[in-house]
Amino acid sequence: MSIVALSELLGASVRDASGAVRGRVREIAVAPQDHPTRIAYLIVRTADGERMLPHDAVKSAGASVRATTDAARWDRFSPTDGVLLLKRDLLDQQIIDIHGRKVVRVNDVELESTPVNSHLLLNVVSVDVGARGAIRRLSKGLVPSFTLRALLEKIPPRVIPWQFVDLLETDPARRVKLKIAYRGLAQLHPADIADIVEDLPPAEREAVFETIDEEVAAETLEELDPDVKVAIVESLDKDRAADIVEEMDPDAAADLLGDLPEDQSAQILKEMEPEERQEVTQLLEFGEHTAAGRMTTEFISVAETAVVDDAIEVLKRFEGSREAVATIYLTGPGHKLVGAVPLVRIAVASPAVQLSELSEPYVACAPDTPQDEVAALFDKYNLITLAVVDEHGRISGIITADDVISMLRHRD
């Protein structure tokens, strides 16, 4: 078992079974449909056009390649979408380093060669993103290969194992054929995904958002810079955009749709499920910089006569954000807001206690309260959530502290 670099193989002379040099390696192909890492064939430029040297006919690979078959038996190469071409698709291109959570450029690709029976098994094991790969390629052909090898030994490697690499491919059909699904990426924290996405060019951003799970996409979208967010949603198919927006917090969704050009937000709203659409439309009607524009309509309210157990039942069924459950609001006759119970008090109380006994003085504001006053209320009363009540004293939504923090950070 040994490691051979893609840049060493490219341009290497190829000898067939007769021992005669038949051509040079031009490309190396992996067919992800058949095997995720195994080299499917080498593309050899011969006097008689480009030929495919199948992986099971490779006897040795290094500064020169030996084949176990005659050149006459190698099939002619015709370009196809379904294979990953290591030089074209990887070398010098950007990839996502899942482990390091960033976008990096590939300097070289490392292959592992294992002798099996009479041939060699070549597998992609890692990509080199450090100085070692760069120096190897820059000095190739200028420095004798043994000197080079000795020199490269001294450079600490910076490689990313293949399983932590997500390729960027903007063509959706090809993405399917190459089985690129951004599974690794989707497992990261949405805030990390957002950082990565912000480093990508627009087409690649779109590719990521077309592919990853809607829920992850929605959470990531909420973490993005407003400009980037708008650009991404505009570039997406309206159907897909609606699926993602449905998964977002209604207040974040309303903010986003409010930033989009009107025709675009209308199209997205049209594609959304009626229930989500109604919530978002309501929020959209308020000014963006008021309490109502910042609030979410997904919160927990129960009757003041309910007991702790009831509240816990409601909590279990609640689908809104985690921030919103910090306070449970109590309503009296006519759905008027009468009290607020912090989650901690429920957690430590016994199941049969009536909620009104646990209630604390609450802070509320009117829907048209300017956002600066909202922030001042949070500051003054050390709030985690703030209720927004209408002119009849009914609670119409809540603002959570995380909304206030991002509001303060993105104030123009």
Next chain:
Amino acid sequence: MAPLKSWRVRIALVLAVVGPGFITANVDNDAGGIATYSVAGAQFGYTLLWTMIPITIALVIIQEMSSRMGAVTGKGLSDLIREEFGLRATFLLMLALFVTNFFNIIGEFAGVASSFELFGVSKYIVVPLAAFVVWGIVVHGTYSTVEKVFLSASAFYVAYIVSGVLARPDWRAAALSTVTRPESAGFRNYGYLSMIIGLAGTTIAPWMQFYLQASIVEKGVTARQYKTSRLDVIIGCLFAAVVAWFIVVACAATLHTVGKYTIETGADAAQALRPLAGDYAYLLFAGGLFNASLFAASILPISTAYAVCEGLGLESGLDKRFEEAPAFYWLYTLLIVFGAGFILIPRFPLFRVMVLSQVANGILLPFVLIFVLLLVNDKELMGSYVNSKWYNVVSWITVGVMIALTIAMVIAQVRG
């Protein structure tokens, strides 16, 4: 109400996109540019003003391609060169860009030093201070704050327009020679010809393509906003051309009229202006030189750091913190420290270095422009945004002429 609103929306849209193109075109009027325009005016009066129109067109065409590539691909020029032409080509190009821009940076700090020496302030005070300011602005700013600083610096170029007016030129003669065909007799004069080459060469520099495209990308301009971005480039180039025109006119109306033909730098020009156009013109001219040099001195290092890091796959960007993009910030810092440091060496051969920087620019420019043209015509990359046929004809001619002129300039400079 509706037309008013749409008009306001349009202004807001333009303001949102104005930036990269405007800044890049203005930095073009740096210490070297001002010197060249001043010399042109002092030596040849109004007779070289006709070059302004073709030079502006060339500038717009080349800048437009870079900004279009940035908007469509979302990638910097060195990113694209790396992806399409491989590591080795990129490495050599980046090395050349680094060296060239380093010479240019020395030239800019020389401009800072000489402008303050006019006021009797020692370069040992001004240059370190300027270097520190430049470093701080960019390292501690984000993209949008830095852009605001740079845009304000661009506004200071109005100083040259004012000093042009104060010089009381013969407006009719100046306007006429801007739009009339030059007399062919002039072309037989070696000095006149080399001045034309100098003007063209100082206008289009290799770093501009990298800087413009990178800042379009960092600003997040997309293909759909591209039309406003093109306006940004055009407005910027026009403003830069107007400033250049006024510098030529100011020197032509004063220095040339009284027969004071021989000046070498922008500072010489300011000094010579004083008895002829008054203290205000002198102050504005000298202040303008300082602003222009400092401005270019802050942009060149950053542009270089961007380009080199992108091309070599190192983390880059003003929106990153120092520890996230160490190579980027180190390159930037070193370019400033050494660029400013060389100026402080006693008896430093400043004029030789300025000439050398022009030569280095000239050698690098053909390569950069050819890469730009090849990339902008790559269908896989640009899709429907490739150059149209006639645009290609015009741009290849422009690039061809630019290359021929810069090669001529390099030869002329090397021969002395």
